[in-house]
Amino acid sequence: MTIYIAAATVFLFIQHRLPESSRIALDFYEPYQLGWYGAVNKLFVAVVLALVLYPFRRLLDDRRRGVLVLFTALWGIALLGNLDPRPGSIEGMIYTTTSLGEHLLVLLVGGLQFLLVSWGFVRWQSSAQSGEKLPEQDISPEYPSGGRLKGYLLRFTLVHFLVYQIVGSLFYQISGYEEALATMEAFSLWRPLESLTMVAAVFFGQIARGMLLALFFSPFYKVFISRKQGWLMLFGLLVGLKVFSTSSLIPESWSFEVQELLVGLPEVFAQTLVFALLFFSWERRRIGKKSEVALS
Incomplete structure (x- = not known):
């Protein structure tokens, strides 16, 4: 919390000195907040992150690799790969009119914040366990031996892209997105979705996003597979990092928050669940076939 307060203080100091025309998205989304509301939300977010990262805690035992793994999760997945189109996220770069400067400011301050959090937590964790005798386990966060990174990237990106397009198209038809885009304040900074430029941006943007997410998730592969x-x-890792990590879990306005959640959250959960099931099943089937060939 101390690191967040320091980061928020620096961020807000810079934000308030920008011209109003250069911080429209920052004023709207408020990526950093001071006061009780911001503090309570960040405490809830910290609890969620602790829960979803707990099954992967052994990856954080090594001081050098642990810092990189945790930073990858917090900055790469939770911020850059977040499903909410906020400043600093790929979704925000694709769908909103947020300026490049606003994205870079969030990514820079967020990067410094998460680097300090990762370094401090891993050192604390290592010191706390220094006197404990832990069972010998392979805690290497590297991609499984024998696996090809190129093939993994292609499979992850393909499943991500197809699920995103198919589930997104279905929910666009059944969830009243057209009305929401026209009436809800949450979509006021969105670009027009009907143009060919926007279609191309979504197509190529999701391919790039899928490949980046594949790289960011690779340290966790050996554990969940x-x-x-x-x-x-x-x-759980996808939902915790990509959905709740930068969202406000304690709403300021219940009527507004419930309306917004009813539009977007069902699609997010459906998309995430379908991806997790399909990608995990494909990988397990592929590994099983390789094992059968090796034994024959």
Whole structure:
């Protein structure tokens, strides 16, 4: 919390000195907040992150690799890969009129904040366990031996892209997105979705986003793919990092928040669940076939 307050203080100092025309999205989304509301929300977010990262805690035991793994999760997945089109996220770069300067400011301050959090937590965790005798386990966060990174990237990106397009198209038809885009304040900074430029941006943007997410998730691959219920671990990690990590879990206005959640949250959960099931099943089937060939 101390690091967040320091980051928020620096961020807000810079934000308030920008011309109003250069901080429209920052004023609207308020990525950093001071006061009780921001503090309570960040405490809830911290609890959610602790829960979804707990099954992967052994990856954080190594001081050098642990910092990189945690930073990758917090900055790469939770901020850059977040499903909410806020400043600093790829979704925000694709769908909203947020300026490049606003995105860069959030990414820079967020990067420094998450780097300090990762470094401090991993050192604390390592010091707390220094006197404990832990069972010998392979805690390497690297991609599984024998796996090809190129193939993994292609499979992850393909499943991500197809699920995003299909589930997104279905919910666009059944969830009243057209009315929401025209009437809800949450969509006031969105670009027009009907133009060919926007269609191309979504198409190529999601391919790039899928590949980046594949890289960011690769340290966790060995853990969830080796578990029978690994799809559930992957689903929890996806939801916790990509959905709740930068969202306001305690709404300022219940009527507004409920309306917004009813429009977007069902699609997010459906998309995330379908992706986790399909990707996990594909990977387990592929690994099973390779094992059968090796034994034959």
